[in-house]
Amino acid sequence: MSKVSTELSARARNEVSRVLQALASSNQSQVAEQLGIDPSTLSRMKNDKKSNGLTELENCLVLLDVLGFKTVLKKYRMISxxxxxxxxxxxxAWMESKQTIDDLFQDDIEDFGIDIELGYKEKA
Known part of the structure; x- marks a missing residue:
């Protein structure tokens, strides 16, 4: 095996940081159980450096980065x-069509049949 240390890209460093923060705020025994491994194995994945100077977890995240993937929370949705x-x-375009602050609310006022000025217009 090569003794060359792999340099982490900025994105990979951010990914590692987010994953480590998520692990720190979770019950690692439960995480290990869900992975079907011992908690000590999970700890080694996080802490034991390989011949390239990265942990197993860092290697996985670098692989995802090299392949063009990134990690996001499940609650996030993608928009093209x-x-x-x-x-x-x-x-x-909608915002540029508005001339005054009153224009932002005038439709709402007209919808309720109220005939008033909001008072935001500059006085002459």
Whole structure:
């Protein structure tokens, strides 16, 4: 095996940091049980350096980084760059169509049949 130390990219370092923080805030015995391993094995995966200077956990996260993957929480959902760009363009166009703060709320006021000015317009 090579004794060359693998340099972690910034993204891989962030991934390692997030995973280690998640492990620190969890019950590691339960995590190990869910993985079907002993807690001591999980500890070794986190702490024992391999010949390249990385732990087993770091090696896994570097592999994901090299392959173009990243780790995210299950609660997060993906939105494509194209959809996000479209939302941004539409939001920007809507905001640019507003001239005063009153314009932001005027539709709501008209929906309720109330005929008042909000008072945000500059006085002449």
């Amino acid at each position: 760059e194209e959809k996000l760009n479209a939302l941004f363009v539409m939001s920007k």
